Amino acid sequence: MSEVRTLIVDDSSVMRKIVERALRQAGLDPLVVFEAGSGVDALELLKTQNVDLILSDINMPSMDGLEFLRQLRAQNLSPGVPVVMITTESSEEHVRQAILAGAQGYIRKPFTAEQVKERVLPLLNAA
Amino acid sequence: MLLNGVRRAATARAEGSGTKEMERTMTLSLRDSVHLVSDPKNLDGSVEEVFQLMLGVNCRRYSGPVEIAEPESVTAVVGFGGVLSGACVFRSGGSAAMKIAAHMTGMEFDEIDDTVKDGIGEICNMLAGAWKGKVPDLAANCGLSVPAVITGRDYNLHVQAPEFKLHHTYQFDDASFEVTIICDGLQ
Numbered sequence: 001m002s003e004v005r006t007l008i009v010d011d012s013s014v015m016r017k018i019v020e021r022a023l024r025q026a027g028l029d030p031l032v033v034f035e036a037g038s039g040v041d042a043l044e045l046l047k048t049q050n051v052d053l054i055l056s057d058i059n060m061p062s063m064d065g066l067e068f069l070r071q072l073r074a075q076n077l078s079p080g081v082p083v084v085m086i087t088t089e090s091s092e093e094h095v096r097q098a099i100l101a102g103a104q105g106y107i108r109k110p111f112t113a114e115q116v117k118e119r120v121l122p123l124l125n126a127a
Numbered sequence: 128m129l130l131n132g133v134r135r136a137a138t139a140r141a142e143g144s145g146t147k148e149m150e151r152t153m154t155l156s157l158r159d160s161v162h163l164v165s166d167p168k169n170l171d172g173s174v175e176e177v178f179q180l181m182l183g184v185n186c187r188r189y190s191g192p193v194e195i196a197e198p199e200s201v202t203a204v205v206g207f208g209g210v211l212s213g214a215c216v217f218r219s220g221g222s223a224a225m226k227i228a229a230h231m232t233g234m235e236f237d238e239i240d241d242t243v244k245d246g247i248g249e250i251c252n253m254l255a256g257a258w259k260g261k262v263p264d265l266a267a268n269c270g271l272s273v274p275a276v277i278t279g280r281d282y283n284l285h286v287q288a289p290e291f292k293l294h295h296t297y298q299f300d301d302a303s304f305e306v307t308i309i310c311d312g313l314q
Contacts, residue, residue: 011273012245012246012248012249012252013241013242013245014228014231014232014242014245014246014249015249017232018181018231018232021233059252059271059273060273061273087256088252088253088255088256088257088260088271089256089266089271090256090260090266091260091263091266091267092267093267094267108256108260109181109252109253109256110176110177110180110181110253110257111180112180
């Protein structure tokens with residue numbers, strides 16, 4: 001697999017590390033990781049960096065993950081790049097909102113590396 | 128004061144996610160299913176799930192109090208808002224908090240630094256999410272605040288006359304902690 005440039009958006013630095021570890025366990029290698037602690041920071045970063053995959057939390061202060069996703073699409077940043085939401089919110093309504101906002105995948109916390117692999121690899125292979 | 132703040136944040140999040148209309152139509156069914164919402168097994172299942180998947184450890188519930196014989200303890204609070212208002216509260220001694228953070232990150236800690244606080248906040252967040260996810264009506268119509276984490280000594284969290292309260296203690300290896308679900312309003 002060629003280099004996978006991945007943006008992880010989560011206000012928790014611990015969760016960003018856990019997601020990165022799960023991606024490596026899922027076989028994404030070589031992996032280049034960019035981190036953002038909020039939707040605002042993520043949008044700024046994407047103005048200067050190209051990525052292949054975005055993983056974002058939903059429940060974040062200042063700009064939540066759904067608004068980040070809407071802004072991402074509205075500003076036409078990273079077009080065609082798959083976005084997977086990783087969140088504690090797991091109801092059908094939350095999944096529906098994420099899909100409507102433009103997410104291609106949804107992973108519920110807590111998660112296993114195997115679940116990350118199952119959701120992420122097909123998206124990368126299809127991109 | 129802190130609980131009021133996290134509850135307001137959770138309520139705003141629930142309303143912002145477009146669930147207000149559903150909340151009105153769900154009122155009767157959630158009130159009718161209070162026995163499901165307050166089922167103690169849901170909390171035990173949530174704790175076991177979060178600790179097994181995120182830390183790779185098996186937790187067991189026990190009946191004694193958490194012995195915090197050390198100067199500092201760590202408390203994390205995640206508020207609920209929407210059809211249920213209240214909070215999920217995690218509390219442990221400093222050494223148990225550092226042990227949990229070590230399992231989460233693969234790092235070693237000798238003080239309660241920002242990474243430990245961050246990790247405990249996330250544990251509380253996942254516990255709150257897993258717990259409300261056990262009841263479908265609650266999962267869809269109840270928002271979560273971002274976690275607030277308190278460290279220090281000689282402090283108490285007081286809630287006036289909750290509608291119901293679940294308070295369980297758990298243990299893995301030699302670390303113990305307590306998780307409390309406080310419901311002070313159910314629509």
